[in-house]
Amino acid sequence: MTINIFATGTSRGIGKAIVERFAGEDVRIIGHRSAEADETTLAADLTDPTAPRRIWEQALERxxxxxxxxxxxxxxFEAASIDAPDAAWTEAWNRTMQINLTASAELCRLAVLHFRRHGGGRVINIASRAAHRGDSPAHWHYAASKAGMVAMTKTIARGYAAENILAFAICPGFTMTGMAEDYLASRGGDKLLADIPLGRVADPIEVAEAVKFLALDAPASMTGAVIDINGASYVR
Structure with a gap:
């Protein structure tokens, strides 16, 4: 049976690599980006509270x-200095939480409800190394959003495994996307690379390979697993 996949944030970087990694597999995948929908991609700004349900229903239709x-x-991944004006800092916090965590939570909820009616399914949440070790002083909100994502994944795994609803999280460290490139450049790339025993950041295809495994091959007993892809820069 062909597997149907809905993935958010597929316009570049890890998301684009995920879509490309499933090429040749017996799957149909609908992606998402913030603008410019096409026949295989939905468009929505996830700062809009109505967007998660809308794109879920559109993906179901497709x-x-x-x-x-x-x-x-x-x-x-946007910086917010603690020295920023109160309103600006809170706005950055809320925007990051809305996109990184709340929209993901709403999609997870819709997925679990759908999976209950269809004999099960899988959720794969792309979190971050920051969920475990924190991030820079300008990225409290980012680390908190990703820690929330990991906790949410574990809760789904524990709550619904008996219904064949499985949940996994992946925690990349720095990954060579446009977002990571900008951060590396702004923080002194060589210094940051020195903190990665492997000597390099991850390639998006490495994360996509893990997504493919969790989606199609991982045994059910792995539900709740959190996969680290960080070049041993943080070992739990």
């Missing part, structure tokens, strides 16, 4: 009423 796997990859 996939003939059945989604087997949800991949939450959409996210932002």
């Amino acid at each position: 996939l003939d009423g059945r989604i087997d796997i949800l991949v939450n990859n959409a996210g932002i």
